[in-house]
Amino acid sequence: MRYRSLLLLALCLLGTGKPTQAEDGYELWLRYVRIADEPLRQAYRNQLRAVHLEATSPTLEIVRDELKRGLEGLLGEAVTWTTRTDLTGLLLVGTPASCPTIAALGLERELTSLGPEGFLIRTLKLEGRPATVIAAQTDIGVLYGTFHLLRLLQTHRPIEALEVQEAPRLRLRVLNHWDNLDRTVERGYAGFSLWDWFKLPDYADPRYRDYARANASLGINGTVLTNVNADARVLLPEFLQKVAALAQVFRPYGIRVYLTARFSAPIEIGGLKTADPLDPDVQAWWQQKVAEIYRYIPDFGGFLVKANSEGQPGPQDYGRTHADGANMLADALAPYGGVVMWRAFVYAPSAEDRIKQAYDEFVPLDGRFRSNVLVQVKNGPLDFQPREPFHPLFGATPQTPLMMEFQITKEYLGFSTHLAYLGTMWEEVLQADTYARGEGSTVARIIDGSLFGHKLTGMAGVANIGTDRNWCGSIFDQANWYAFGRLAWNPYLRAAEIAEEWIRMTFTNEARFVEPVKEMMLESREAVVNYMTPLGLAHLMGPGHHYGPAPWFDKAPRPDWNNVYYHRADTLGIGFDRTATGSNAVAQYFSPLSEIFGSLERCPEKYLLWFHRVPWDYPMRSGRTLWEELVDHYYRGVETVRRWQRVWAALSAFVDAERFEQIATYLRIQEKEAVWWRDACVLYFQKFSRQPIPPGYEAPQHSLEEAMRRQEMLQRFPMPGH
Template structure:
């Protein structure tokens, strides 16, 4: 009996070691299963030469050793001499061989963080060179070469130059010091503040590796709803311990600054940004931070928004507040990212317009080391939004993009929603700020107005769940954000293809249908949540599930009825000149595509127009019939996604297959819930039947209105 128990325990341990739990993300360095390709790679790569001993180059060397040993199934030796098949990785300053093989002008073209991967001959020996102007660039090049192997790409005659299009590529963690995560759906915070600085969880190293592999070079550790305690010495020592780990992977740490910190921490009577004592307090605080963290990146600030303190408390502007902090970090080469997510319930005007109204007049008033961080859309990370009107409207100020990777309004971590199409939809939008081709991507990369400071941030979906993101496919959004932050010209399809090959398998029988599943998933989600331009009709506070009937929040612009405005005559928010005139904040060329019912794409119809229930749509259906068709199509699409996933079982490990299968069943239930609840509610105004042939809701509207979720995650 004891032997049987011991055998079962051993099998359990072995199975757990072999199980695909998602922890390795896209860095799965498993032996290549294509034998001819494996033999080809083994012949092309025989040794590694990485001169230099900086922390980042040590990380690059270790990643090459680990990755190649796993992928090629054998140990690849480190050696000082160059032979056939050597990978030479280093900078100009660390390798005379690289200086002899790569012209300096080509390296200059790659920029400070870009890299070159080149097949060359050194002393008649064919080798692969990975080089860059900086150690971080070499590390990025190493990860790119490993990606080529992981995705089974040819390694002969390599000639790759890759340069990041955006300078600051950051994750924003909305993590609190008590380890809860606002809008986090994958467990608690990965920052174990209680055990820091003494205990460095190996997870921190793997977090840094994952970020470096996709070019992310900064992380904001704390919630934008900031806690001043993180600026005290005990916590700065903890932050310094994390910064030391991340520095080895080219990643800087940033902190959120609570504007009232001088009052809360040291008893100053004011936090007025023009007060000399306050300015001196921040100057000394910045100096203290840099003593503990020499490569500290700077501050991210949420001020005068949703109850957060800020300069307007003292009759000052956002520019006054940002410039005070910018002056404090400028001697240390730090930056300030000042969020433009501001709106006030006291202002009766359309919430859509408020950020533009507050920040547009301040254009050109910010210090050179300040970026204004703008959400992709004017409301709040909705399943579909028009691009924010501030993009292209502040030519004298560097604007930084803020995307949400975590799925606050997109089904949390139970719904499979690939967000690269959402990101691309915004990045590729044309602002017409300087004529056709003035895309949002050109605004944020600085090229449109010649800014040298540029940035992009993604609100992280990372927690302490074993697979990091809750849903196995939610990892794709972290990956997609990083790849687009590096190169916003990449297509959603290319990124999905890469991620699937690295995360699951290179088998085309899996890749092709799984890629199509990913690419269609966001549009399907819009259909069963917020079709035809509906927006912000989720449950209050937790934002989980539909609640279009909610009208008793503490402020009007937290209520769904504020946004859909349904009544017996029609539905939608009129933002034309006849309504709130929010469209006036866009250039004429942009307004033209949205300002009339005839021209407005139906995807944005209810964003910009109030439409009668019997309005004829492009399909020939009435608005009500088209709304029903969209909701029902969304549910059917999720069911098709389930069928597709089930057909892929032979190509997926049992653990992840079953996890996704169960989550897709949850997603189907939630899609039906969304469809039924919304249509039953809007039907009370349209007074039209759900067309014949559709399955009828199985519950009453009163049932759906009675659902409560007091412990929904992420609050």
């Protein structure tokens, strides 16, 4: 009887046309849900009545499949595929080489100017009838143009008079997967690694194709498969054949594979006694290894290297420089067109100021790197904190191309359960003016090559992708993957524009949903800064796993691994003096920033305690004292998250139940942990300020001892990503 009732219920649901299963986030921003606005849907249908495409390559076959999937899903009707070009409402797709009709349009010069990955989408008259053309110099360009047109439809944009010309501003647009060969993921909060090395190369999970498709929709064209804390075994033939199987899946989507190179690999798997980059035997070993890699993977992209940082081996072990190490690998890769991405994240035990080391080591090497080397620089000089000033290396090495490194996975921003849209953080960095060549020398102009004339350019993002069904651990974390891809294509895009695109594609175009959710996203990173590290504070997280508050931590074996190293609170004040009277880190910035950051009165308050040690009773611009302002920021962060819960609760009509409830649950977790952060930090710093919490603020929910015990418990158990 029970089974009969269930069957009747299922039939009833089918009869009503309602979905029998809620969405789980797997489709990301590529859902292609039927457009409910009937006039708009019909207008699109009139302009896209038939498609002419000659699928002459694997990539163009993907274009055909994507158009079929997208147009049929969005328009709710089967696509008409035609060999004719004299139809009204025709969509003409291809390259001059694949389609004679496109070749006859005389677009070669225009397409050539857009480069191998650029495309145009144009409304024009074809044999006297209106038509829409997606054209590019290469098949990959056509694929990117196809996703662009579908994005316009998904976000309900007008398409009746299109004049789109797009080309990527950056050459390398790469995800860095910190994935280990045992499928664990360092700083990963969305399950295990996608790469099932045990089953490769014989079985390629269909999810690899879906991963490539999602990246291609954003223009991401590279993936580093392995952790920067590298394992030399990935360079063995047993693994290279597995890497080759992945490369075969990714290739039609325009994605090259890269690997991390462990600098000591000649010793560990090569049988040599040294890894000295100037040793002829070491150089020969790398040349032979690179030749072997290209036999397996003819379009191999190159190496990402972490060296002489956090215990990783590197050229300095032999008295050599970063340039010596990078150039050895670059010389081996150069005959094949490969590149080296050499990370500038270096630091050693220092009693002075950890954040200065990268600048001090790399600026003297400017101009000494090979032409196929990029120095990959984190957005800030410390380590992916909720807020840092931009890295002073940007602009300081005019003869060396710098590649931006963002962290998509939220190592320091609440893992996957806290809403923190990072598009606003990245925009803040990209639009920051370095003054390297006077006003207007933005970070974006440095990494896109326009300021110093570099052709080799790039942006890397530490991926937040894993085996969780929704890919990223939470629905809102998908927005950070999306935002990275869009900014890697064009670092001048605005975070608000990107957020709105993602909301419309992931949820709905209904303005009553789009506007409040966009507001939540745009203020989310600032809320996290407020309840974690306001006013320029940094590195207050739990040691090791970097989760939850621990501003009191001082038990590490070296000073710069202690949280107290960064805030230096005592009864006189708080903050790190990086002015001329302290570490003088301000001198690493160009004028007038060095003077602005170095002035207590002129320094932006968001960086105040990053650059200055400030008395607790210092008057802030709000009229409050520093202590009162600090308290206000911590409480403001909590109240923002509480407000989001009320906003989200009113939006259930626009979201399927499964995704709605997951987000609601995560917002409850975020509020709970924001309160934990607030109480722990306010009560800890109160020990030094010796001042009461000002009137009007609720009493802390935890004692300092309770907050510390909770962090102590976390240290006893393994945390995801650690």
